[in-house]
Amino acid sequence: MGLSALFRRKPHERAGFELYGAAVAAARTPWFFDALAVPDSLDGRFDLVGLHVALLIRRLRTDSDPRGAVLAQAVFDAMFADMDINLREMGVSDLTVGKRVKRMWEAFHGRAQAYEAAIDAGDGAALAAALHRNVWRAEGEPGPAAHRLAGHALRAAAALATQPLEPMLRGETRFPAPEETADAA
Template sequence: MGLLGLFARKPHERAGFELYGAAVAAARQPRFFAELGVPDTLDGRFDLVSLHVALLIRRLRRDPDPAGPKLAQAVFDAMFADMDVNLREMGVGDLVVGKRVKRMWEAFHGRAAAYESAVDAGDAPALAEALARNIWRGEAPPPGAAGQLARHALAVAEALVPQPMAALKRGQAVFA
């Protein structure tokens, strides 16, 4: 590999960052915080982003196009590159950033598995339970909030399915 090969972008890197940005934008809807009482904290925002990214990755991994799983990995990589940058910008020391990102990575995987299982089963109550446990972190969510968020997540999962891989490869995703 030549010197220029060290600086080459990965094939799906740009699309991964664009898709991640779309998931972040979907997760930042003010109604989640104002109407559903999602805590407007670092943890609350992380959990909403994790939900939307998990749904997007689920969609990409299931696509018959061989680029699907690679694009899913690019979205995941973009998310954790962003988490690393954000922690550094918040003043977290270099020696601690890696450990914090690893904990976030583990939390994401646990949440994604719980959400995927419930979405695959079309089980809104199980999804609402997982969301309540993770997003409100042991606090009781406002009445009906977890159910509304679960219905939103199921609608997003359904809306992502028919989106063409060609658009996703260009970094374009529409969240319900």
């Protein structure tokens, strides 16, 4: 490997960061914090970003074009590069950043699997239960906010499924705006 290989970008790296940025922007919609009372905390924001990134990765990974899976990995890499940077900016010690990022990766992975299983089954109730556990850190039956968030996630998954891969390869995607009067999932 030559020295130039160290400075070469990975395939789809720029598009991965652009798509990750779109997921973050969608997750920052005030509706989640106002109408649904998602905690406006590090954990609450992480969970909303994680939900939107999981929806995006699911869409890319299931594309018949093999570039979709490569782009999904680029989005994942962008997310955790950003998490690393944010932890460092918050003053987390260099010695513990790696451990914290690993715990975040494990949390994201478990959540993404639960969300994907519910979405693939078309099970809004299971998705609401997973969101209730993760976003609000609550037990028991999910409330109306969890069902509204599940409905939004199902609509977002459907909207992402209709978007062609080519614009995504350029870093372009659209998440639907939350429907403030949406019924429970």
